[in-house]
Amino acid sequence: MNRVLVLRILGILLAFLAAVLLAPIPFSLYFADGAWPSFLLSSLICAALGGVLILKCRSPREMAVRDGFAVVTFGWTAFALFGALPYLLSGSIPSVLDALFETMSGFTTTGATILPDIEALAPSILFWRALTQWLGGMGFIVLSLAILPMLGVGGMQMFKAEMPGPTADRLKPRIQDTAKLLWGVYVLLTSAQTLLLMLGGLSFFDALCHAFTTLASGGFSPKNASVGAYDSAYVDWVIILFMFLAAVNFALHYQVLRGRGREMWRNEEFRVFLGLTLVIIVLVMWANQGAVYTSLSDNLRYSTFQVVSIFSTTGYATADYGMWPAMSQYLLFLAMLVGGCAASTAGGMKVARLLLLIKHAQVQIYRLIHPRAVRLVKLGDVPVDREIMQSILGFFALWMAIFMVATILMASTGLDMVSAAGSVVATLAVIGPGFGSVGPMENYAHILPFGKSVLVVCMLLGRLELFTVLVLFFPTFWRK
Amino acid sequence: MNRVLVLRILGILLAFLAAVLLAPIPFSLYFADGAWPSFLLSSLICAALGGVLILKCRSPREMAVRDGFAVVTFGWTAFALFGALPYLLSGSIPSVLDALFETMSGFTTTGATILPDIEALAPSILFWRALTQWLGGMGFIVLSLAILPMLGVGGMQMFKAEMPGPTADRLKPRIQDTAKLLWGVYVLLTSAQTLLLMLGGLSFFDALCHAFTTLASGGFSPKNASVGAYDSAYVDWVIILFMFLAAVNFALHYQVLRGRGREMWRNEEFRVFLGLTLVIIVLVMWANQGAVYTSLSDNLRYSTFQVVSIFSTTGYATADYGMWPAMSQYLLFLAMLVGGCAASTAGGMKVARLLLLIKHAQVQIYRLIHPRAVRLVKLGDVPVDREIMQSILGFFALWMAIFMVATILMASTGLDMVSAAGSVVATLAVIGPGFGSVGPMENYAHILPFGKSVLVVCMLLGRLELFTVLVLFFPTFWRK
Ligand SMILES: [K+]
Ligand SMILES: [K+]
Numbered sequence: 018m019n020r021v022l023v024l025r026i027l028g029i030l031l032a033f034l035a036a037v038l039l040a041p042i043p044f045s046l047y048f049a050d051g052a053w054p055s056f057l058l059s060s061l062i063c064a065a066l067g068g069v070l071i072l073k074c075r076s077p078r079e080m081a082v083r084d085g086f087a088v089v090t091f092g093w094t095a096f097a098l099f100g101a102l103p104y105l106l107s108g109s110i111p112s113v114l115d116a117l118f119e120t121m122s123g124f125t126t127t128g129a130t131i132l133p134d135i136e137a138l139a140p141s142i143l144f145w146r147a148l149t150q151w152l153g154g155m156g157f158i159v160l161s162l163a164i165l166p167m168l169g170v171g172g173m174q175m176f177k178a179e180m181p182g183p184t185a186d187r188l189k190p191r192i193q194d195t196a197k198l199l200w201g202v203y204v205l206l207t208s209a210q211t212l213l214l215m216l217g218g219l220s221f222f223d224a225l226c227h228a229f230t231t232l233a234s235g236g237f238s239p240k241n242a243s244v245g246a247y248d249s250a251y252v253d254w255v256i257i258l259f260m261f262l263a264a265v266n267f268a269l270h271y272q273v274l275r276g277r278g279r280e281m282w283r284n285e286e287f288r289v290f291l292g293l294t295l296v297i298i299v300l301v302m303w304a305n306q307g308a309v310y311t312s313l314s315d316n317l318r319y320s321t322f323q324v325v326s327i328f329s330t331t332g333y334a335t336a337d338y339g340m341w342p343a344m345s346q347y348l349l350f351l352a353m354l355v356g357g358c359a360a361s362t363a364g365g366m367k368v369a370r371l372l373l374l375i376k377h378a379q380v381q382i383y384r385l386i387h388p389r390a391v392r393l394v395k396l397g398d399v400p401v402d403r404e405i406m407q408s409i410l411g412f413f414a415l416w417m418a419i420f421m422v423a424t425i426l427m428a429s430t431g432l433d434m435v436s437a438a439g440s441v442v443a444t445l446a447v448i449g450p451g452f453g454s455v456g457p458m459e460n461y462a463h464i465l466p467f468g469k470s471v472l473v474v475c476m477l478l479g480r481l482e483l484f485t486v487l488v489l490f491f492p493t494f495w496r497k
Numbered sequence: 498m499n500r501v502l503v504l505r506i507l508g509i510l511l512a513f514l515a516a517v518l519l520a521p522i523p524f525s526l527y528f529a530d531g532a533w534p535s536f537l538l539s540s541l542i543c544a545a546l547g548g549v550l551i552l553k554c555r556s557p558r559e560m561a562v563r564d565g566f567a568v569v570t571f572g573w574t575a576f577a578l579f580g581a582l583p584y585l586l587s588g589s590i591p592s593v594l595d596a597l598f599e600t601m602s603g604f605t606t607t608g609a610t611i612l613p614d615i616e617a618l619a620p621s622i623l624f625w626r627a628l629t630q631w632l633g634g635m636g637f638i639v640l641s642l643a644i645l646p647m648l649g650v651g652g653m654q655m656f657k658a659e660m661p662g663p664t665a666d667r668l669k670p671r672i673q674d675t676a677k678l679l680w681g682v683y684v685l686l687t688s689a690q691t692l693l694l695m696l697g698g699l700s701f702f703d704a705l706c707h708a709f710t711t712l713a714s715g716g717f718s719p720k721n722a723s724v725g726a727y728d729s730a731y732v733d734w735v736i737i738l739f740m741f742l743a744a745v746n747f748a749l750h751y752q753v754l755r756g757r758g759r760e761m762w763r764n765e766e767f768r769v770f771l772g773l774t775l776v777i778i779v780l781v782m783w784a785n786q787g788a789v790y791t792s793l794s795d796n797l798r799y800s801t802f803q804v805v806s807i808f809s810t811t812g813y814a815t816a817d818y819g820m821w822p823a824m825s826q827y828l829l830f831l832a833m834l835v836g837g838c839a840a841s842t843a844g845g846m847k848v849a850r851l852l853l854l855i856k857h858a859q860v861q862i863y864r865l866i867h868p869r870a871v872r873l874v875k876l877g878d879v880p881v882d883r884e885i886m887q888s889i890l891g892f893f894a895l896w897m898a899i900f901m902v903a904t905i906l907m908a909s910t911g912l913d914m915v916s917a918a919g920s921v922v923a924t925l926a927v928i929g930p931g932f933g934s935v936g937p938m939e940n941y942a943h944i945l946p947f948g949k950s951v952l953v954v955c956m957l958l959g960r961l962e963l964f965t966v967l968v969l970f971f972p973t974f975w976r977k
Binding site: 082083086168169170300304342343344346347348351354374375377378380381382383384385386387388403406407408410411412413414415417418421424425428429431432433434435437438452484487488491493494 | 562563566648649650780784822823824826827828831834854855857858860861862863864865866867868883886887888890891892893894895897898901904905908909911912913914915917918932964967968971973974
C-alpha cells in the first residue's frame with residue numbers, strides 16, 4: 018500500500034469535510050440556535066489537519082487499485098470521527114461513543130439513532146445530521162458505480178454496465194466523470210422532493226432535511242415521530258415515491274433523464290424490485306388487515322409506507338411495525354436482507370445479488386437433471402462471469418456469517434433474541450430501526466457501549482459491502 | 498425417468514418396511530400392551546402393496562442416475578406414509594396429519610413430536626417410534642456416502658473420499674458394499690451404547706430405544722422428560738459421547754475400527770467439529786454461569802449435554818435451554834445451522850460445508866488483494882473442484898432461502914417471531930426441539946395443520962439435502 022498517497026487523499030477528504038461543516042452555519046444564524054461556533058471550530062480542526070496531510074504527504078506515484086480499499090475504509094471512518102465534532106463541541110451528544118455512533122449512522126446512511134429526544138437539538142445540528150446522510154448517500158453511489166467495480170468487490174462489476182463514460186484502468190478520470198453526472202441526478206431529485214414536500218405544507222427546513230435523508234435512503238428525520246409527525250397522506254405518498262426512487266440504480270435515473278426511459282423497464286433488477294415491492298405490500302396488507310387496520314385505505318397507506326421504507330432501507334416510520342403480526346415483521350425482515358437495487362443509495366444485499374443467487378440455485382438444480390448440459394446464469398441478456406458469480410456467492414455467505422457472529426455478540430450484552438438479531442440486521446443492512454427494543458418507536462440509547470461498538474462496525478461493514486473493510490484485516494494487504 | 502423401475506424399487510422398499518414392522522411385535526407381547534395386531538395389519542398392508550408393485554413392475558433397463566432422485570424422495574415419503582399405520586391403527590395418534598408428522602419426524606431423524614404425553618403410549622409403539630429413527634439414520638448414512646455423491650447433490654462428492662470400495666458408475670454395487678460396511682459400524686456402536694446405558698441402570702428397553710435414537714441423531718426418547726428423566730450424570734455423559742460419535746463421518750469410524758485411528762485426527766472436518774464443539778461449550782458455559790447454574794459442575798454437565806445434543810442435531814434435553822440467556826440460545830441456533838459432520842447421521846448444513854464457505858470467503862478476499870494470484874480452496878490436502886464449490890455455495894443460498902420462506906409461512910399461522918424461525922430451523926436442520934413455543938420442554942401439538950404440513954416438508958427437504966427433493970418440482974425432470 019502507498020501510505021503517503023493514502024494519507025494525502027485522506028487530507029483532501031478532510032479539507033472537503035471542513036468545507037461542508039460550514040454549511041449548517043447559515044441555519045444556525047437564521048434560527049439563532051447558537052451552535053455556529055461548534056461548526057466553525059470543527060471546520061477549522063478538519064482544515065488544519067487536512068492541510069497538514071496535503072502539504073506533508075506528496076507521492077510521485079499514481080494510485081493503485083489496492084490503495085482504493087484503504088482510501089474508502091479510512092475515508093468513511095475519518096468522516097465518522099471528525100463529523101462527530103459538532104455534536105461533541107455543541108454538547109448535543111456528550112458521549113464520544115454516542116457521537117461516533119450517530120455520525121457513523123449518518124455517513125453510512127443507516128439512520129439508527131441514540132437520541133431519545135431528537136427535537137431537543139438545535140436546528141443546525143439537525144441539519145448537519147441530515148447532511149451527513151445526504152453526503153453519505155452520494156458517496157455510496159459513486160463508490161458502487163465507479164470504485165467498487167474497479168476494486169472487484171462483491172460482484173459489483175455486474176451493475177455498472179448501464180453507465181456511460183471512459184473505462185480507463187486508473188480510478189481518477191472515471192470517478193470524476195461518473196461523480197459529476199450522478200451528482201446532477203441526485204441534486205435534481207433532492208430539489209424535486211423538497212419542492213413537493215413544501216407544497217404539502219412543510220417548512221423549507223423540514224422539507225430539505227427529509228429530502229436529504231430520503232434520497233440517501235437514510236431515514237434521519239428531524240421529528241421525534243419521524244414522518245408520522247405530519248400525519249398527512251400527501252406527505253406519506255411523496256416520500257413513498259422518493260424512497261422507492263432512491264433505491265433504484267442511479268445510472269437508470271440518468272438514462273431516464275436523457276430520454277431513454279425504456280432502459281429502466283428493460284432492466285431486470287428494476288422489474289424484480291418493483292414486483293417484489295408490490296408482492297410484499299400485498300402480503301403485509303393481508304396480514305395486517307383486521308389485525309392492525311380495519312380500514313383498507315389506512316392499511317394501504319401505512320403498510321405501503323413501511324414496506325417501501327424498509328425495502329429501500331430508508332427506515333422512516335409512520336407506524337410501529339413492532340406491533341404488527343409476526344408474518345408482517347418477517348416480511349419486513351426479508352425486505353431488510355434484500356435491500357434495494359445495486360448502485361442506488363439503498364443497503365442490504367441488493368436485489369441483483371438475490372436474483373443471481375436464485376438463478377444460480379436454478380442452474381444447479383438443472384445441472385443435476387442434465388449433468389452434461391451447459392447453462393449460464395444471466396442478468397438481463399448478459400451472461401454472468403463465473404468469477405463474478407463466485408464473489409456474489411462469497412458475499413452472501415460472508416454476510417450471513419457476520420450477521421450470525423454479530424448477533425451472538427449483541428446477545429452477549431444482554432439483549433433478547435429478537436432485539437439482538439434486529440439490531441444487527443438494522444445496521445448491517447443500513448436500515449436504522451430494527452426489531453424488539455430497537456424497533457421503529459425505540460432508539461439505540463439503551464445499548465451497552467460494547468454493543469454500540471459492534472453496531473458501529475456493522476454499519477461500516479454493511480455500507481462498504483463487507484470486503485472493502487475486511488481486506489484491511491489481512492496481513493497480506495499490508496505487505497509491500 | 499424410468500417410472501416402472503422406480504415403482505418396482507418402491508415395492509421392494511415397502512416389502513422391507515413390512516418386515517421391520519414385525520419387529521415391535523415381540524415387545525408388544527412381552528409388555529402385553531395389546532398393540533401387536535396394529536403392527537401385523539400394517540405389515541400385511543405394506544407386504545401386499547409391495548408385492549403387487551414388485552410383480553407388476555418389471556423393467557429390463559438398469560437404473561439411471563436421474564431415477565435415483567425419485568427413488569430417494571418417494572422412498573422416504575412412502576416410509577413416512579406407511580410407517581404411520583401403527584400409530585393410526587392402534588389409535589395412539591388419531592389424526593392422520595399428526596401420525597404423518599410423527600413418522601416423518603422419525604424417518605428423517607428429526608425428533609420433533611406432536612405427542613404431549615409420550616409415556617401414555619404402548620411400549621411397542623414407543624419402540625416403533627425409536628426404530629423409525631434408527632432406520633432413518635442408517636438410510637441417511639448410506640444416502641450421503643453412496644447415493645448423493647453419485648447424484649452430485651450439494652457437493653457431497655467431497656465427503657466420500659475416505660470410503661473404500663468400487664467406484665463403478667452404476668449405483669448398485671457401490672451401494673450394497675458401502676451399506677454392508679456401515680451397517681456393521683452402526684450396529685456395533687448401537688450395541689455398545691445399549692450395554693453402557695444398561696450398566697447405568699436403564700432397562701434393556703430404555704437403553705435400546707435411547708441407543709437407537711442417539712446413533713440416528715434422532716432424539717425421540719420414550720420418556721416425557723427426555724434424558725433428564727434419569728437424572729444421572731453417568732447416563733448423561735454416555736449419551737454425550739455417543740451423540741458426538743453419531744455426528745462424525747461414519748467412514749472415519751470404519752477406518753478407526755480397521756485400526757487406522759490416525760485417519761480421524763487427520764480429517765480436517767473432524768478437527769473443526771471437535772474444536773467448534775469445545776468453543777461453543779465454553780461460550781455457553783460463560784453465558785450460563787451465574788445466570789442459570791451456580792455450580793460449575795452442573796454448568797459443565799448440562800451445558801455440554803445441550804450443546805452436543807444440538808450440535809449433533811440429536812435434540813435430547815436435560816435442561817430447558819429456552820430459559821437460558823439469549824447468547825446461549827443463539828450459540829445453539831448457530832450449532833443447529835451448522836450441524837454435525839458430513840456422512841454422519843447429523844443434519845444441518847454440515848461442518849464441511851461451513852468450513853468450505855469460510856475458506857471460499859478467505860480466497861475471495863485474498864484475490865481482491867492479489868488479483869492475479871491463483872489460490873484454490875482446499876479441504877485437508879484435497880483441492881476442491883470449482884463445480885463442487887459452486888454447488889456448496891448454491892446449497893447454502895438455497896438453505897437460507899427456504900429457511901426464510903418457511904419462516905414467513907409459519908408466522909402466517911400466528912406463531913410469534915422466535916417460534917416461527919425456531920420451528921423451521923428445528924425441522925430443516927432435523928434437530929427436533931426449536932425455540933419459543935416449540936422449545937425443548939414443549940411439543941408441536943399446538944401448531945395449526947397448515948404449519949404442520951410446512952414442517953413435514955421442511956423435514957424431508959432438510960434430511961434429503963434439499964436438491965434431491967427440489968429436482969422433482971422441475972418440469973424438465975419429468976420429460977423423457
Ligand atoms: K437507512
Ligand atoms: K434430531
